[in-house]
Amino acid sequence: MVGMRDVAKKAGVSLSTVSLVVNGTGYVSEDMRTRVTEAMQSLNYIPNELARNLYRDRTNMIGVIVPTIRHPFFATFTSVLQREFSARGLRTMLCSTADSDKGEAEYVDMLQRHMMDGLVMASHTAHPVDYWTSIGRPVVAFDRYLGPGIPSVGSDHEQGGHMIADLLIRTGAKHVVMIGGPRSQFHDLAAGGTDTVGAGVKDTTFPTVRYYLTLERELTAAGIRYDYVEAGSVGDFEGYAVAAHNVLDWFGPDGTADSTAAVDAIVSSDIGAAYAVQAALRCGLHIPDDLQIIAYDGTYLAGTAGVRMTAVRQDFDTIASTVASRMIDLIEGERGESARGGEGRADQSAVSRPEPQISDLIPLSLHIADTTRPVPER
Incomplete structure (x- = not known):
């Protein structure tokens, strides 16, 4: 040899x-x-x-933890992120917490033992804040809050809520139903904390709830009725199908004595919106005249529902590029500190100042298609 x-x-x-x-x-x-x-x-x-x-002292390996790769959002996210890391000479090791019996603790252990260079955390976690801030190795959070000192990247969900509210108000919606995950995820931290999320939220690690809460606040201000229907966990596709059926069963023209209270707009993730299209067509409803449907995420699924869905799109390319840049900064910063003998290393657990829920907010875009009514001129 x-x-x-x-x-x-x-x-x-x-x-x-x-x-x-x-x-x-x-x-x-x-x-x-x-x-x-x-x-x-x-x-x-x-x-x-x-x-x-x-x-x-490098492995060129980055761990990426997501809830499930079955979901079109996380399938798209991991695909683009893997491509971004690969372009920077880094490989990815994927952990899908819902699809495997091995959770994030194993990956954190690998990170601490220098078996990988960094960790992207994109899944809900039951660990307290001090668990993540005490790791002392490069960690980047995606679309969630892990604690002070840990950089986080995510879409501007409050902007997404504003865009949806503006569209529904201008197109004359009277009763909006939102289909989403368990409402308990809106309040998964001990109450009484600082408003890390915005939109009046003080006790959640999950910034995606901002689009729901912003939408609810603006619909209330406009005098428009809204309801929220839970559809199960992120990987529970059947739960979304059932929820879409229930919405039309409970709030459809035949499900209420007051026809003016019937649902005329549904907002959900791409999965929930696609099931809503199917349920509406089975009920003989006309889209968008009888029922407007808005998808949130804008993945490939938004174009496969049988009609072109109006969608709030997340910018996956910019998200992945920003996550990768944040990770490289942390890794290079750690190497610099190591070369200086660890002098000046910031102890994440010692950082006490409050900081924004998302360090890097990525703008969203609204793409209007066939599932919403024409928007009147201002």
């Missing part, structure tokens, strides 16, 4: 020079670098990736 000593002999340089070229560390003249490279090619020398990573 060809080793670095063989390369050094072939190139007529020292073993340390070959090591510097292979590991990309230290200064090597262009002439020396060329001689070493040509010797490696001539001998078909393949550097030992594991040895290189040990030398650099």
